[in-house]
Amino acid sequence: MKIMEDARVLSQEKVAFQTHLLRLSAERISREARLGQFLMLQVRDGTDPLLRRPFSFHRIDGEQGIIEILYRVVGRGTWCLSRCERGDHVGIIGPLGNGFQLPECDPAPVVAVAGGIGIAPMLQLLEKLAQWMGLEGRKRGIHLFYGVRTAEEFIPETALDTLGITVHWSTDDGTKGHEGFVTRLLEDTTRREKIKPCAVYSCGPLAMQYHVAKWALENAVPSQLSLESLMACGIGACLGCALPAVNRAAPQEDHYLHVCKDGPVFKAEMIQWHKIQTHPANPPIFLYS
Ligand SMILES: Cc1cc2nc3c(=O)[nH]c(=O)nc-3n(C[C@H](O)[C@H](O)[C@H](O)COP(=O)(O)OP(=O)(O)OC[C@H]3O[C@@H](n4cnc5c(N)ncnc54)[C@H](O)[C@@H]3O)c2cc1C
Ligand code: FES
Missing domain, CATH: 3.40.50.80 (Nucleotide-binding domain of ferredoxin-NADP reductase (FNR) module)
Structure with a gap:
């Protein structure tokens, strides 16, 4: 289930070189999210930058309604995000993608x-x-x-x-x-x-x-x-995040998987x-x- 939510910034701190930890209050998405999934985040109001940016869930606390994002400042979008302060609001869509599964084996290394x-x-x-x-x-x-x-x-x-x-x-x-x-x-x-x-x-x-x-x-x-991969939509609509995949049914034919919806x-x-x-x-x- 994809949810659009207006998340409130609880805190933002710099934890390493160009690396920030952002804590958001996002009750609905935090209840549904699994590790390894991601969200699309509107880094600021308006059209600059226009597109939402994808970020993994760093921490999910469904009970407290809190999610954390750990991100590196690499361009305009993440720079804008690094300016957000406690009390600001950011639009997010999530949880997206498949996420990690626990291993299917007896405990081993x-x-x-x-x-x-x-x-x-x-x-x-x-x-x-x-x-x-x-x-x-x-x-x-x-x-x-x-x-x-x-x-x-x-x-x-x-x-x-x-x-x-x-x-x-x-x-x-x-x-x-x-x-x-x-x-x-x-x-x-x-x-x-x-x-x-x-x-x-x-x-x-x-x-x-x-x-x-x-x-x-x-x-x-x-x-x-x-x-x-670079992602424009995050929901399987733009096909911009395609990766060449193995085609078991017809090995000679091109086949693509999409990072946002298949991954x-x-x-x-x-x-x-x-x-x-x-x-x-x-x-x-x-x-x-
Ligand atoms: C599923 C997913 C989860 C992600 N999770 C995180 C996360 O938890 N923390 C984090 O810091 N980043 C994460 N990213 C990458 C993050 O989305 C990009 O760094 C961000 O969109 C850059 O936005 P920008 O406007 O600052 O940079 P832009 O101006 O858009 O780009 C700046 C530079 O970063 C490169 N870049 C942009 N997006 C990506 C990307 N997806 N992969 C590799 N290089 C890219 C561009 O080619 C360009 O060289 C994730 C990406 C995906 C697809
Ligand atoms: S980002 Fe648009 S289809 Fe994956």
């Missing part, structure tokens, strides 16, 4: 991968996974591989402390944790420590997701990847990764060997 602001939908999911695993299951391990470009982009460590999980940090420039891509850390660590997860959850840029998908397929790990969470094997371009000027997804 679980892996989550977050790239940059891809951490947004992961924290409450990790809490849910910890509950699902129980005390005994947790001993088998919940691993978060969390990578950003440079250390100041990490959200505060305190947000992760209480989860009782193992966090593997990486930065592209080596300012904290492993130096290099988070997916390389995932590959090396799971191989070295013989971690055989029963599920992998992931959110981050498409190039990162390509490598997570490849790792999941090679290691036969069931995957739930929250994918991003944003997909299994690795559903997508034709080699056909994806991260930017019109780029070749299809870049690879490292």
